Amino acid sequence: MRVASSAAELVARVRAEAVAEVDTKSSETDVVTAGDKAAERLVRDELARLRPGEVVLGEEAGASGEPGPGAVCWVVDPIDGTVNYLYGFPWFAVSVAAQVDGVSVAGAVVEPVSGRRWSAVRGQGATLDGAPLHVSAARRLELSLVATGFGYRAERRARQAAAVAKLLPEVRDIRRAGAASLDLCAVAAGWVDGYCEHGLNRWDWAAGALIAEEAGAVVRLPSADAPLGPDAVFVAAPGIADQLHETLLRCGFGEI
Ligand code: IPD
Numbered sequence: 001m002r003v004a005s006s007a008a009e010l011v012a013r014v015r016a017e018a019v020a021e022v023d024t025k026s027s028e029t030d031v032v033t034a035g036d037k038a039a040e041r042l043v044r045d046e047l048a049r050l051r052p053g054e055v056v057l058g059e060e061a062g063a064s065g066e067p068g069p070g071a072v073c074w075v076v077d078p079i080d081g082t083v084n085y086l087y088g089f090p091w092f093a094v095s096v097a098a099q100v101d102g103v104s105v106a107g108a109v110v111e112p113v114s115g116r117r118w119s120a121v122r123g124q125g126a127t128l129d130g131a132p133l134h135v136s137a138a139r140r141l142e143l144s145l146v147a148t149g150f151g152y153r154a155e156r157r158a159r160q161a162a163a164v165a166k167l168l169p170e171v172r173d174i175r176r177a178g179a180a181s182l183d184l185c186a187v188a189a190g191w192v193d194g195y196c197e198h199g200l201n202r203w204d205w206a207a208g209a210l211i212a213e214e215a216g217a218v219v220r221l222p223s224a225d226a227p228l229g230p231d232a233v234f235v236a237a238p239g240i241a242d243q244l245h246e247t248l249l250r251c252g253f254g255e256i
């Protein structure tokens, strides 16, 4: 939390200059700013000081090594929601998680604009600014608000859009706010009832999925034999989880 908060403070402070220095990654719409790079450098420097010798996996600089069995690996998204950062749309965050053997044991998500601090420790619950988080009590899918997101490649987006078009008449409404870590936190807070997205990377969900799980959500992480596909993250309030999962399959989310 301390490291994520320092990075969030940096991200906010340098935004005006940082968004003028933009590179692209997997496609022309997949951007990285000087703010992403500076925030990851700060996180790596701080972790090297506070947790010397532990492996860091970060979106911008990759893995610093291979964690041994039972060792901590820090999983970092220096800015989740970079497109929002670029435009000044205030839904972006720094996400830092500690994983052991690929399982998140602690996570912090800090929002530079609002200052909101989300966190969880496995087995000890999730909090927003120190207050305990609980998922919604939703029970009916047709009255549920469902968040999702889209990848950066046009072919996949076309398939994602077709599936979302089928889902829309089955739910209260859809949200695509642009930061996976915060979408997961939103499930934890009951701000949405469920969330599903394909093609995320480990740093997108490592902290947020634990926060959702500790707030009581049903969480299904990427796995080779998942019905929704090997790279799907599915998170929902328990009262709608089965209905939402079945409906997503029926709408074609298993084939995107
Ligand atoms: C992206 C955001 C977005 C999601 C994309 C992610 P980035 O992360 O979380 O909401 O739809 O799949 O890649 O690129 O802003 O770190």
Ligand code: CA
Pocket (backbone or CB within 6 Å): 077, 079, 080, 081, 180, 203, 204
């Ligand atoms: Ca991300």
Ligand code: CA
Pocket (backbone or CB within 6 Å): 036, 059, 077, 078, 079, 080, 081, 082
């Ligand atoms: Ca990022």
